[in-house]
Amino acid sequence: MIRRAFLVVCLALLTVSLRAQSPASTGWSANIAEVRQVATLIPGRKPLRINVLKFAESHRTKNFSVKGEAATPSVQARTVFQVVYPDGTVMVDAGMDVAMHKQIGRGAEGEPYFPQQAQEVDKALRAARAIIFTHEHGDHVTGVIRTPYLAELAPKTILTWAQVTTLETRPQFPDLKITEEEAQRYHIIDYDRYMAFAPGWTLIKAAGHTPGSQMMFITLESGREYLLIGDTAWHMDSVRKNVGKDAPWITEDTAAVNAQLTWLNGLYNSEKNLVIVASHDDDEHKELIAKKLLGGKLE
Numbered sequence: 001m002i003r004r005a006f007l008v009v010c011l012a013l014l015t016v017s018l019r020a021q022s023p024a025s026t027g028w029s030a031n032i033a034e035v036r037q038v039a040t041l042i043p044g045r046k047p048l049r050i051n052v053l054k055f056a057e058s059h060r061t062k063n064f065s066v067k068g069e070a071a072t073p074s075v076q077a078r079t080v081f082q083v084v085y086p087d088g089t090v091m092v093d094a095g096m097d098v099a100m101h102k103q104i105g106r107g108a109e110g111e112p113y114f115p116q117q118a119q120e121v122d123k124a125l126r127a128a129r130a131i132i133f134t135h136e137h138g139d140h141v142t143g144v145i146r147t148p149y150l151a152e153l154a155p156k157t158i159l160t161w162a163q164v165t166t167l168e169t170r171p172q173f174p175d176l177k178i179t180e181e182e183a184q185r186y187h188i189i190d191y192d193r194y195m196a197f198a199p200g201w202t203l204i205k206a207a208g209h210t211p212g213s214q215m216m217f218i219t220l221e222s223g224r225e226y227l228l229i230g231d232t233a234w235h236m237d238s239v240r241k242n243v244g245k246d247a248p249w250i251t252e253d254t255a256a257v258n259a260q261l262t263w264l265n266g267l268y269n270s271e272k273n274l275v276i277v278a279s280h281d282d283d284e285h286k287e288l289i290a291k292k293l294l295g296g297k298l299e
């Protein structure tokens with residue numbers, strides 16, 4: 001009898017420990033109820049609006065962004081986002097200079113780069129209270145790695161430990177590489193699954209597209225919710241169809257990205273107050289600007 005009770009307790013403990021491990025051992029997962037709860041942890045007024053600005057374009061046919069799509073022309077917008085609080089702004093991603101534009105994608109083949117918009121990005125970065133990143137690729141981080149304003153921007157630039165590790169050890173391009181000493185100029189954070197970042201704002205760890213990828217759940221003062229998903233999907237059709245990229249030049253953790261797309265697809269179909277925003281989906285940004293769900297310029 002005692003033996004049997006002991007066995008039951010052991011089995012119960014085993015179940016608990018397996019459950020505790022399951023997100024890590026069976027792949028990526030997230031829970032929107034938990035994400036929402038974490039977004040309430042930091043007191044203060046929530047953001048008023050979110051702006052997007054396109055500073056360059058990449059022209060790739062749709063089949064690269066969404067596997068199985070026809071090879072029809074498609075514009076990938078290179079963008080930054082500005083989250084506007086009543087008392088300051090936070091930038092999500094920092095853009096890149098024209099030299100990185102020429103290195104990345106097909107910039108060298110004459111893909112458009114908009115110098116005036118790039119200047120507006122620099123202005124907004126300098127005016128921001130903080131700068132944070134969806135991931136550590138060149139089109140998102142170069143604006144704080146190689147910038148004449150480094151001394152000014154670095155102390156308010158928040159990189160995750162995973163992002164810094166990639167930049168130190170295996171950056172997308174050799175000239176994005178930073179030393180451990182250079183990394184110390186930035187503000188480096190680490191967290192497990194979710195982190196309360198600011199009023200209304202939860203960071204969601206989402207290694208997949210890159211080791212340092214994270215999504216950002218943001219609730220506005222109006223109650224409208226946003227999920228900035230970075231490059232988890234290049235086009236929202238990836239989320240709508242639950243189909244990933246087909247781009248041989250990228251090295252993703254496909255299983256993790258697929259789990260993320262499945263989660264996003266479920267949210268897309270059930271959460272009507274949630275606006276899911278992909279960093280590079282030019283079609284989507286135009287539509288959201290027209291509906292006034294995103295602002296079309298930085299302020």
Ligand SMILES: [Zn+2]
Binds near residue numbers: 140231279280
């Ligand atoms: Zn990107």
